Amino acid sequence: MAISRRHPAALFAVLAVALGTTGAAYAAVSAQAAPKATVASATQVDQGKQLFLEGCSSCHGMAAQGSSDGPSLIGVGSAAVDFQVGSGRMPMAGPGIQAVARKTQYNTSEIAALAAYVASLGPGPSIPTAEMVNTSGADLAMGGELFRTNCAQCHSASAKGGALSQGRWAPSLMNSNNKDVYEAMVSGPQSMPVFSDKTITPSEKKDIMLYLSELQKNESPGGFSLGRLGAVTEGLFIFVGGMAALMIVAVWIGARAR
Amino acid sequence: MSTTSSQSVSNPPATKGGAAAVYIDERLASSNFTKRLLDKVFPDHWSFMLGEIALYSFIILLLSGTYLTLWFKPSMTEIIYNGSYMPLKGVKMSEAYSSTLDISFDVRGGLLLRQIHHWAALFFVAAVSVHLLRVFFTGAFRKPREINWVIGTLLLVLAILEGFAGYSLPDDLLSGTGLRIAEGIMQAIPLVGTYLAMFLFGGEFPGTDFIPRLYSIHILLVPGILLALVTVHLIMVFYQKHTQFAGPGRTESNVVGYRLFPVYMAKAGGFFFIVFGITTLIAALVTINPVWMYGPYTPSQVTAGSQPDWYIGWLDGAVRLTPNWETNAFGHTISWNLLIPALIIPGIMFTALGLYPWIEAWVTGDKREHHLLDRPRNAPTRTGLGVLALTFYLILWISGGNDILATAFHLSINQITWSFRVLLFVAPPLAFVVTKRICLGLQRRDNDKLLHGYETGRVLRLPHGEFIEVHEPISTHAAAVILGKEDIAPLALEAAIDENGVRNPKAKKNATRARLSSWFYSDNVATPTDEELKAALEHQAHALHEAQEHSGAIEGH
Structure with missing residues (x-):
């Protein structure tokens, strides 16, 4: 009897509303996840393609499909391009075990064009908006916990970086800005794993960036930090500085006998 | 304190100090002992103060540790x-870590005291080690001081353990990582390892029992044993008297130097304040172990560049160099990758170190007492062996920082590891040969100085055009130092069959010993005999005279 009270079109109406809401919600969420992708103009993509063909295609292939010299860039997203090209790691100076950060080879609009082109090849993590890397209100202590759990094993608890196998290394984070850190987390450059929003939520990413900026202040309540390299430099110092000083005094006190 | 000794009651002391001394002496009968103590003579040499640095660091550790x-x-x-x-x-976090943070940030003077304590610990083990090298390279461990050498070796082992215990107490990320490795090493001991680790940690790692237990060990047990052994060590130095280098008037049966009171006391007392001052200065200026940066220990975390304090570095390096060998037998795993570097290698090294006085005495057959020190060059084989062991140690030590080396010099950590694996076996023997050759060269140079005098740098041109450099005899002090070297002949090879045709049962063993003795001594350069020296001195005087005559002649032009 409940069925008889409904209008025959009710089922379709409910379905339409449900689909519409889901679709709208999805559009909203995916727009948030990839805000840059929507603003890239066709000319920018074209300019990016031109730049790509000139500067990147020799290793990454004419259609960014990858080759024996470089990986495919389809689906890496604009974040990866902005990080790699923006930090001067790409284009690589020469073949090597790991791309070295150096002077940026492209200007801001060229990087944006390259990013737009690569982003147009397939969906991937995009360049974060200013709001996404704004750390005001983030949790510093939580950031420390997350940093020590996820980042310290390679970059060290002091963010000074560390050695990886076969000549690779995790670079120092002492000069990285929030955008770089965010892009590195979502794109996983070089040997770094990807920390997607499922692994570390956007708000947790803010916590990490806040903690890192605390480390970057390079405050050292105990005096000279000896490069924050831990016991190795401390051990070197006790011999080169401490024992040497005491032995000079000992020679001074002991000198006379002859 | 006055040292006036007065045995007679009939003659009352004139001064207040004298009266106090008599008061004490009448009750403790201490004046005799005090006088002997204050008159005790200590020889002077800068290298004899290395042990003092260790002693003073230990006192600083007790004081700062109490705070x-x-x-x-x-x-x-x-x-x-x-x-x-x-x-x-x-x-x-644990209360241990939280209270360490409080000491660092909320207790007045806490961070300074924490840093004094930690820097003093690094100083302590460093001074003990350098003192050990001095004693080794000068042969001060020889009869009658072998027992004190063993006590010194024990002190080194205990100092390392004590340091590691202290490093592990704050329960920060580095402490916990270090303890995790220590637990792994315990577990690597065959048969009993797992039981031992479970017993010490009160269950699975990390548990809640170990830090309180380690605290008792760190502040009571080990320092107590250290203090007792340091006392015995010093009493033995006192009774056996301090060794001295050869020099004018110095023999095997005297000690040339200053009385304890006042000169030596002033020097040693002043040196204590200098050691304390430098330690405090370093602690006030230079960070050590910034525990706040590492966070509380959680088994799920680890930081790149986790290193122990320097004195554990060589063990860490040994672990880093050892390949990942394991044997599985009868349901048990033998972890050679920990057993070899963390237990077998240090076991062999410390045993060899402790037994060295007897090993050398057996090889050389030298059973005499020695109170005059060897200059390292005059015992080339011993010096070479010391440098061999030191090279082995240093390569392990550097390997402990292979990741820091890799990042600092942009090298591959794998290549560094392989290079050190090779160097560990190649470099020590090479260091032995090079050191021995340098020692022998220095011996020849000593003889040269004795026989031909030292080069003055004055070059003369003789009337017929020849250039000569004027040599002058070295000082009597320098000559006495060089002549302090004694020439020892290697043990003679005993005949396997004696003159009556009876086989000597000990011959085989003695032959090995003779060969070793010859290896130890035979390359030594003989010191000039008295006749050679006399002739050389005459020749030197003559040549000098001639040169002076010529220089007079040239100046006359």
């Missing part, structure tokens, strides 16, 4: 940090 015990809580009770270090506020 730290007032604030440190050796408890694994989990609490929420609410101190003044913002980046850790609200983080769950």
Whole structure:
């Protein structure tokens, strides 16, 4: 009897509303996840393609499909391009075990064009908006916990970086800005794993960036930090500085006998 | 304190100090002992003060450590940090770590004292090690001081253990990582390892029992044994008298130097304040072990560049160099990758170190007492062996920082590891040969100086055009130092069959010994005999005279 009270079109109406809401919600969420992708103009993509063909295609292939010299860039997203090209790691100076950060080879609009082109090849993590890397209100202590759990094993608890196998290394984070850190987390450059929003939520990413900026202040309540390299430099110092000083005094006190 | 000794009651002391001394002496009968103590003569040499640095660091450790015990809580009770270090506020941690943070940030003078304590610990083990090298390279361990050498070796082992215990107490990320490795090493001991680790940690790692237990060990047990052994060590130096280098008037049966009171006391007392001052200065200026940066220990975390204090570095390096060998037998795993570097290698090294006086005495057959020290060049084989062991140690030590080397010099950590694996076997023997050759060269140079005098740098041109450099005889002090070297002949090879045709049962063993003795001594350069020296001195005087005559002649032009 409940069925008889409904209008025959009710089922379709409910379905339409449900689909519409889901679709709208999805559009909203995916727009948030990839805000840059929507603003890239066709000319920018074209300019990016031109730049790509000139500067990147020799290793990454004419259609960014990858080759024996470089990986495919389809689906890496604009974040990866902005990080790699923006930090001067790409284009690589020469073949090597790991791309070295150096002077940026492209200007801001060229990087944006390259990013737009690569982003147009397939969906991937995009360049974060200013709001996404704004750390005001983030949790510093939580950031420390997350940093020590996820980042310290390679970059060290002091963010000074560390050695990886076969000549690779995790670079120092002492000069990285929030955008770089965010892009590195979502794109996983070089040997770094990807920390997607499922692994570390956007708000947790803010916590990490806040903690890192605390480390970057390079405050050292105990005096000279000896490069924050831990016991190795401390051990070197006790011999080169401490024992040497005491032995000079000992020679001074002991000198006379002859 | 006055040292006036007065045995006679009939003659009352004139001064107040004298009266006090008589008062004490009548009750403790101490004047005789005090006088002997104050008149005790110690020889003078800068290298004899290395042991003093160790002693003074130990005193600094006791003082600063006592202060730290007032604030440190050796408890694994989990609490929420609410101190003044913002980046850790609200983080769950043990009371041990939280109280270490409080010492660093909220206790007045706490960070300075913590840093004094830690730097003094590095100083302590460094001074003990360098002191050990001095004693080794000068042969001061020889009869009658072998027992004191063993006590010194024990002190070194205990100092290393004590340092490691202290490093592990704050329960920060580095402490916990170090303890995790220590637990792994315990477990690597065949058969009993797992039981031992479970017993010490009170169950599975990390548990809540170990930090309080380690605290008792760190502040009571080991320092108590250290203090007792240091006392015995010093009493033995006192009774056996300090060794001295050869020089004018110095023999095997005297000690040339200053009385304890006042000169030596002033020097040693002043040196204590200098050691304390430099330690405090370093602690005030230079960070050590910034525990706040590493966070509380959690088994799920680890930081790149985790290193122990320097004195554990060689063991860490040995572990890093050893390939990942394991044997599985009868359901048990033998972890050679930990057993070899962390137990077998240090076991062999410390045993060889402790037994060295007897090993050398057996090889050389030298059973005499020695109170005059060897200059390292005059015992080339011993010096070479010392440098061999030191090279082995240093390569392990550097390997402990292979990751820091890799990042600092942009090298591959794998290549560094392989290079050190090779160097560990190649470099020590090479160091032995090079050191021995340098020692022998220095011996020849000593003889040269004795026989031909030293080069003055004055070059003369003789009337017929020849250039000569004027040599002058070296000082009597320098000559006495060089002549202090004694020439020892290697043990003679005994005949396998004696003159009556009877086989000597000990011959085979003795032959090995003779060969070793010859290896130890035979390359030594003989010191010039008295006749050679006399002739050389005459020749030197003659040549000098001639040169002077010529220089007069030239100047006359």
